[in-house]
């Protein structure tokens with residue numbers, strides 16, 4: 001029997017206002033704020049705008065992945081194992097912190113660093129994996145255009161084009177730019193939790209007369225179904241990201257940058273970080289060059 005198409009209706013719309021975060025950074029917090037605590041498997045989505053000397057100096061992560069996607073400007077990153085580099089406009093860093101990363105993330109150069117950071121929770125079986133990086137330059141991120149709709153496929157598939165990114169927690173991450181008057185129908189796998197974060201412009205999200213307006217700097221949580229319909233009947237271009245993932249359906253215990261399943265694992269993470277053990281060995285003597 002052909003799979004029934006069920007168009008997802010928007011079930012919640014939240015405006016995301018700027019707030020302070022890190023050291024002098026300004027972020028709009030989509031997922032992870034008080035109104036959208038988390039949407040399993042997602043823990044956080046921040047739209048950040050950071051200018052020197054602000055940034056995110058030396059800090060750890062355990063139990064999840066951070067996905068940094070630059071919209072404009074450049075960010076320098078450096079970790080306690082010597083892995084470092086610059087993420088430029090349009091580039092992607094998919095970092096699997098796993099059992100432990102200590103790194104810093106700071107704007108590079110004098111211009112404003114503007115981007116998105118998504119935190120994807122790892123299933124219990126993956127939380128203590130060896131750290132790993134998947135880093136793509138803008139030119140290497142697949143994209144396609146069809147009838148006024150351009151999509152960069154950061155993870156997952158759209159218009160028959162697949163991203164090379166391996167997602168331990170099955171995840172879709174699509175960056176859409178829709179010309180005015182264009183329409184879109186995108187598969188969002190049944191049973192996955194999904195949301196839209198509107199970067200600029202506005203469009204109508206959802207089926208026919210149930211479509212809801214999604215203005216810039218708003219998060220739209222998708223209801224059940226397996227398809228998202230979008231229509232840009234505004235007088236300009238609309239840019240948004242569509243992010244969806246398979247829920248882990250496991251308990252979440254979070255303490256800042258440590259996200260585990262049980263309280264005692266958080267205590268172990270804190271102890272490991274303090275005593276430089278079990279993945280945090282290099283934390284004992286490392287400081288980023290940004291700090292010195």
Ligand SMILES: Nc1ccc(F)c(C(=O)c2c[nH]c3ncc(Cl)cc23)c1F
Pocket residue numbers: 021022027046048056059060068075105116117256257
């Ligand atoms: N624990 C904790 C506490 C506070 C933080 F700010 C952070 C953190 O690093 C970030 C929060 N959003 C961000 N967007 C972009 C970038 Cl590059 C980093 C972050 C963090 F990890």
Ligand SMILES: [Fe+3]
Pocket residue numbers: 056059061066103105
């Ligand atoms: Fe970080």
